[in-house]
Amino acid sequence: MSLLSRRAAVTVFLAFALTYFLSALLRASTATLSPVLTQELALNARDLGLLAGGYFLGFAATQLPLGTWLDRFGPRKVILAFLCVAVVGCLAFSMATSFSGLLAARVLGGVGVSACLMAPLTGYRRWFEPTAQLRANSWMLMTGSMGMVAATLPVQWMLTHVGWRPIFWGLAVLFVLAMGVLVWRVPEWQPTRATANAVPSGSYAEVWRHPFFRSVVPIGFFTYGGMIAVQTLWAVPWMVNVAGYSPAEASSGLFWVNVSMLCTFWSWGMVNPFLARSGWSTTRLIAWGLPLNFVVLAFILLSGKAAGAGAWALFCVTSTFVSLAQPAVGMAFPSALAGRALSAYNLVIFSGVFLVQWGIGLLIDGFAALGLDTLGSYRAAVGVFLACSVASYLYFMVAKPDNRADSPASP
Numbered sequence: 001m002s003l004l005s006r007r008a009a010v011t012v013f014l015a016f017a018l019t020y021f022l023s024a025l026l027r028a029s030t031a032t033l034s035p036v037l038t039q040e041l042a043l044n045a046r047d048l049g050l051l052a053g054g055y056f057l058g059f060a061a062t063q064l065p066l067g068t069w070l071d072r073f074g075p076r077k078v079i080l081a082f083l084c085v086a087v088v089g090c091l092a093f094s095m096a097t098s099f100s101g102l103l104a105a106r107v108l109g110g111v112g113v114s115a116c117l118m119a120p121l122t123g124y125r126r127w128f129e130p131t132a133q134l135r136a137n138s139w140m141l142m143t144g145s146m147g148m149v150a151a152t153l154p155v156q157w158m159l160t161h162v163g164w165r166p167i168f169w170g171l172a173v174l175f176v177l178a179m180g181v182l183v184w185r186v187p188e189w190q191p192t193r194a195t196a197n198a199v200p201s202g203s204y205a206e207v208w209r210h211p212f213f214r215s216v217v218p219i220g221f222f223t224y225g226g227m228i229a230v231q232t233l234w235a236v237p238w239m240v241n242v243a244g245y246s247p248a249e250a251s252s253g254l255f256w257v258n259v260s261m262l263c264t265f266w267s268w269g270m271v272n273p274f275l276a277r278s279g280w281s282t283t284r285l286i287a288w289g290l291p292l293n294f295v296v297l298a299f300i301l302l303s304g305k306a307a308g309a310g311a312w313a314l315f316c317v318t319s320t321f322v323s324l325a326q327p328a329v330g331m332a333f334p335s336a337l338a339g340r341a342l343s344a345y346n347l348v349i350f351s352g353v354f355l356v357q358w359g360i361g362l363l364i365d366g367f368a369a370l371g372l373d374t375l376g377s378y379r380a381a382v383g384v385f386l387a388c389s390v391a392s393y394l395y396f397m398v399a400k401p402d403n404r405a406d407s408p409a410s411p
Contacts, residue, residue, distance in 0.1 A: 004127045004187075012127065013136060015185040016120035017143040019079065019178045023113035024147025025155075026090070026171055027055055030106075031236045031254055032155045033164055035247040041099050045237070049361025052233040054103045056354040058110030060347050064204065066115055067343030071336060074189020075119035076182060083179050086112025087172045094168035112175075117144075118343050123186070125330050125338035131273040137327040138269035141320075145262035148231065152255035156248065207344045212332050215283075215399035216325040217348050218392030223290065225352020226385055227319035231257065232353075234360055234382075235312040242378050243308045253309025260313040264320050272324075282328040289321035290393055297386045301379050356385060 004012060030037075030052040038048060062082075069078045089108030096102045117140060124136050158167050207213055239245040239253050275285065296315045300307040326345060333341040363381035372380060 003129060008187075009128060009132070011185045012123070012187070013120070013139070015181045016075075016079075016116075016123075017140060018181055019083065019113075019175075020116045020120070020140055021143045021147040021150075022171065022174055022178055023086070023116035024144035025151050026086070026109055026113060026147075028148040028151035028232045028258070029155055029167070030055070031231075031233050032151055032251050033159065034233065034236055035240065035250075036159065036164060037102070041102070043099065045361040045364045046358070047099060047361075048237070049233065049358040051099070051103055051106060053229075053354040053357040054106035055110035056228075056350045056357065058107035058112075059114045060110075060350040060354060062111050062114040063118070063343045063347035063350070066118060067204070067340035070115070070119060070122045070339030070343065075115075075123040076186040076188060079115045079119040080179055080182060082112055082115040083175055083182075084112070087175050088112070090168045090172040090175065094165040094172075118339065118346055121327070121330055121342050122339040123189075125342075126335045127187075130331065131276065133331065134272040134276060134327050135269045138265050138272055138323075141323060142262055142265035142269060145258055145265055148258040149255060149262060152251050152258060156251040204340055204344055206337065207333070207341050210332060210341075211399070213329060213341065213345065215396055216322075216329065216345070218395045219286070219290070219322050219389075220325060220345060220348045221352035222356065222385070222388045222392040223293065223319060224322045224325075224349050225354075226356045226389060227316055227322070228349070228353045229357040229360065230312065231261065231316050233357055235309075235316075238312070238378060238382075239308055241374055243305055245308065250309075253312075256309055257313040257316055261316050261320070264317045265323075268320065268324070282324045285324055286321050287397060289318070293318035293321070294386065294390055294393070297382070297389070301383055301386070304375050304379065360385060 034048055034052075037043060037051070041047075043051065066078065066082075086109060089105050089110075089112050092108055093102060093105035096105050120140060121137060124133050128136055155167060235257055236250045236254055239250040240247060245253060293315065296311070296318050300311045300315060303311060326342070326349075329345045330338050330342045360381045363384055364377045367377040367380045368374070
């Protein structure tokens with residue numbers, strides 16, 4: 001395993017962090033833009049859910065080949081190729097004049113940024129020491145939260161002053177600049193003997209058979225995927241349609257939701273190495289922490305109209321226990337398989353985001369068609385999501401995942 005010097009590791013992290021910041025900004029922009037897009041294109045709840053979910057559909061579709069390419073060609077080459085697609089997706093979104101055009105561009109955008117987290121995590125598996133991997137993962141998610149913060153009040157301000165289309169012109173330019181930084185700072189991938197021997201088959205069989213991987217699949221799909229679905233879309237419609245916020249108030253509320261997530265991921269990055277040394281494994285933290293999330297979501301359902309930005313911020317913060325499974329998955333496998341293991345788990349997460357994001361919209365419309373009012377429809381849809389999340393947690397507990405996943409595998 002080739003470890004980078006401290007200075008090189010910092011610059012590599014910052015280069016990747018910039019691209020992940022932009023990908024999160026692109027991802028979360030739909031929530032802030034949802035009121036104006038709904039009005040301009042006469043979208044209903046299921047259309048809005050599909051439009052937001054289109055990003056995650058494109059994202060999920062690339063994950064399996066992405067993992068093989070990362071192991072074979074390395075993070076730098078792969079992420080640069082994918083970011084070219086992101087630029088095209090941003091430009092296409094800015095020029096779209098119909099729902100189908102927006103959806104196609106949104107899918108392209110999801111494809112284009114689908115390597116922005118997996119590429120650095122694959123590199124960190126080889127370039128960083130184990131405790132640095134835990135910290136870097138949490139701080140990458142923190143930079144993603146920064147992007148989501150930027151997608152709230154700043155995007156709302158730009159929406160008011162220049163409209164939504166120029167926002168995507170600007171994003172295309174920023175992605176091109178980020179590509180230049182990656183070329184400048186990220187090292188080339190030097191295949192190891194293990195990588196050279198392991199990659200040609202491109203098989204995911206070893207990944208899917210691993211007991212720890214299987215144990216975290218349901219919570220990754222429903223709980224982690226559901227957190228992102230809420231953070232990047234459904235928190236805003238709830239605040240507007242249920243809690244009675246104005247679009248500007250909802251944007252401000254989402255700003256504080258994302259700030260709370262930023263602070264939470266920064267905190268995880270600070271305490272993760274200490275917790276690992278103290279015997280608090282990933283499985284133990286998830287087992288003890290995740291039930292808090294279900295209590296918060298049940299409180300939101302009971303509170304109804306009284307549940308606003310603060311409640312959704314608490315929901316997202318208590319969901320972050322499940323994010324600890326992501327670095328543990330990478331560390332459970334040899335570095336030659338890290339790209340495939342991480343990408344396979346990312347496929348699980350973002351497939352869940354797509355299904356939950358679109359599914360909540362379908363359920364809201366479906367319950368409304370059965371005669372429920374707005375509050376009742378939203379409550380029933382989120383209640384179904386809560387039931388799925390609890391069931392996934394019970395599977396995790398019954399599966400009794402192997403705690404060796406918390407110890408770095410050999411290279």
